[in-house]
Amino acid sequence: MTQRLFFLLPLLIFAVLAGYFLWGLSPDRDPQALPSAMIDRPTPEFDLPPVPGLPQPGLASADLAQGEVVMVNFFASWCVPCRAEHPYLTELAERSGVPLYGINHRDKPEAAVAWLEELGNPYRRIGADSGRGAVEWGVSGVPETFILDGEGRIRYHHRGPLVGDLIEKEVEPMLRALRP
Amino acid sequence: MRALAVVLALLIGMPAVALEPDEILPDPVLEQRARELSKEIRCVVCQNESIDSSNADIAREVRLLVRERLVAGDSDQQVLDYLVARYGDFVLLRPPVKPGTYLLWFGPGIVLLFGLAAVFFFFRRQRAAATGAASLSAEEEARLARLLDDPDAAQNNQPTAPAEPKERR
């Protein structure tokens, strides 16, 4: 009997392997997706100057833990998905009243100004980030969005554009939970 | 050998240069440490590339950061910890040893031990088969006889004429 099992072993191992393969092919899985390591961590220490030519002040860690839930959005004028995300973000900020802070990532100031003039500017504060800011936040690309609670703790982190039903399914429930 | 898939489709990783001259630290010892460390850090937007060989913007940013922290006196481990705190274990090309990776790290050893055990039992069974002569078939008897004969022959031949073993080679 044990000998039989021995001969079955390769088949069993392959069956397990095939199970993983099947799981790996499922359309819901994005092989490129990178989970966030920032959830439930306090905001990193940072201090970003304002973007020249914009009226909004810059952004620093001190602005975040003010007892209020806020959203922080990394964006750039050269980033195509940011353009797609922009109207959703604007609408969300207006509707919910949650302060939206922007971090302008590796951008030319004049390009950022023109971009915001064209599309509208929903941000209360905008920090200009030469690149290091993104690393401090564990950001891998733009756009990425964070939701922080009143103590400045990161509660939600999304990589990629916040569009479609993501807002309804993930962002709004999170905001409701944080602001009873 | 990365060619196979390249053949099959579009290659995203550009064959371009990575480390730029302006990033290099003046202190060669520190620079050497930075380079070694860079090979352990994955460029998070690339596919299995270290920041040392990637030309992505973020890879450059992390390379600069690594150097800054080393200059500031961080140990290699502190630099890695800093990055893991922000990007998770994903950023390490050498996965940390922890419960989730026990199988990865100890798997090769387990496979080897399992194989050694299998080899051990294989030879033990063979010996059992050879000694349990009573129940052997005629053919097996003959084979056993040959096997038992052989060592003597080998011993007589081997040490004196090692260059020419018994078999015609």
Add this chain to the structure above:
Amino acid sequence: MIAELGHFALILALLTALVQGSLPMIGAARGDAAWMALARPAAVLQLVLVALAFAALTYLYVVSDFTVINVAENSHSAKPMLYKVTGVWGNHEGSMLLWILILALFGSMVALFGANLPPSLRARVLGVQAWIGIGFLLFTLLTSNPFLRVFPAPADGRDLNPLLQDPGLAFHPPMLYAGYVGFSMAFSFAIAALIEGKLDAAWARWVRPWTLLAWVFLTGGIALGSWWAYYELGWGGWWFWDPVENVSFMPWLLGTALLHSAIVVEKRDALKVWTVLLAILTFSLSLIGTFIVRSGLLTSVHAFATDPERGLFILILLLITIGGSLLLFALRAPVLKPGGLFAPISREGGMVINNLFLAAACATVLLGTLYPLFLEAVDGSKVSVGPPFFNATFVPLMVPLIFFMALGPLMPWKRADLAGVFARLKLAALGALAAAGLTLYLREGWPVLPAAAMGLAAWLFVASLVEWGGRIKLFRAPLSDSWRRARSLPRAAHGMTLAHAGMAIAVAGMIGASVWNLEEVRNLRPGESMQVAGYDYRFDGVEQIEGPNYLADRARFTVTREGRPVAVLTPEKRLYPVQNMPTTEAAIHTTGVSDLYAVIGDSDGRGGWTVRIFHEPLVPWIWLGCLVMVLGGLVSLSDRRLRIGAPKRAKARPDAAQEPIPA
């Protein structure tokens, strides 16, 4: 018209394969000679039809028929003719067609040269081959048809990825596929043996040359790919433990194990069950490799257009082929009678050790390659398993393997005297010490580990030569006598010596490349110089040149050593306008013991250029070693006994006193 002809030929090939896969199998089960005999003409017809389809696609590429999607997406009218032809397999669909062509080629070789095979075995082998062919023909026709038209046709094509427009890469895929597909022969023989419930020395004698042929191709293919990465990617690296590299390396590791265990089956009628399992697993890993590469399951440097539908199709193929054959193994392997007995310390025992370490190494690569997927499935977390992991786990498994590799060939069959073996290895030990000492002497900083590693390589190299020298009584008998002995020695014996020595050379190269390679990055203006590893590189400047389908900046470096001219290096930075893609063309000068390697980067706009100079000690030996290994395989293949195939089958077990054929 030509496209439709090719498409039609492919469909006919599928129908032929269906006949080849069914009737001869039934005939073999019933003992019907006429039905079994169908397999041979069917296999040849299948080859003719697939070759026709392949020729049709090649023609479409040569004449740049952009009404065919595949041609439009992967070719361009201005592309040099060589790359028009090699572009046929420079894409997913075309490469599948090449896969099928090579499979049909192997099948028809059994049909044409397998006259001395027992009819039922031949019918079953060809039947199994046909089923593999059916799977891939269906896959190609249903999900990856290269003959589809596009309307309206574009004015010109999108061109082949410039990185692939390279002679080294042009011939890499065919060799690699010939390796992968070549292992299907051992697989088919294993399945046929399981169905027949009979496996003997004669079986091993048929399997060995096919396995050896596949191994030669795979070794060559991997080496070619690695060489290409080395000179084309401009990183100075030659192996990256990327998933796509790993999936070609795994069949190589198991195929090498199979090569050795098949010898034990042939010579000693032992290790039969294990050999059958190895034959199944080796080909299974080739298939899994194809799956991983084409399904987008894992992220690799080569992100490619992935299609979940294709992935699912191949997965189903895997389930049927691998699952089915392993099920057959579980059911039928216990039927195979255990064979010859041997002591742990013996030639057979040496092969067992070889198999143990190769299999463990293969398992390590598999584990490392797939672990990110496992962990993600289990708890959603992501890890990266990169070169540091593989260096830490794979290398320790190779050390004992190489150590024992020196011992194995010196041990006689059945029972060996370890003391006697070590007595014959005195010279090898001396060689190892010399190499280690030389390393310590030449390199600063007392590099103990690299010195030990170089000693190990020398140990294997000298031991291989000692074994060969012992056989021909070199320096023990008059040279003329040794010459006579060398000539009468089986070619396979020479082949083994070459293969093992080649391995030692390649290992030395790998050690040198990983321990002592130097990289200097500098910003230079024309006229300035930099010094790397004792060589002076003077940057003479950059000129713009125009290639057939690219523009390039070509830099010129004059390399001197202590004032004496060594070489002129002209690395290029090319831009292929059709795909708007830059490539780097490294310039390499090899001195035989090291490579001088120059890459030109970007201009800083103020007259300076980023210059990258690598000094790569011993790197050329990696490919030299692979070449010697391939040569060893070819010499072995030319052995009369392997070429002729099996002798009379009735003589069940060749006596141990017969010629041992090492691989």
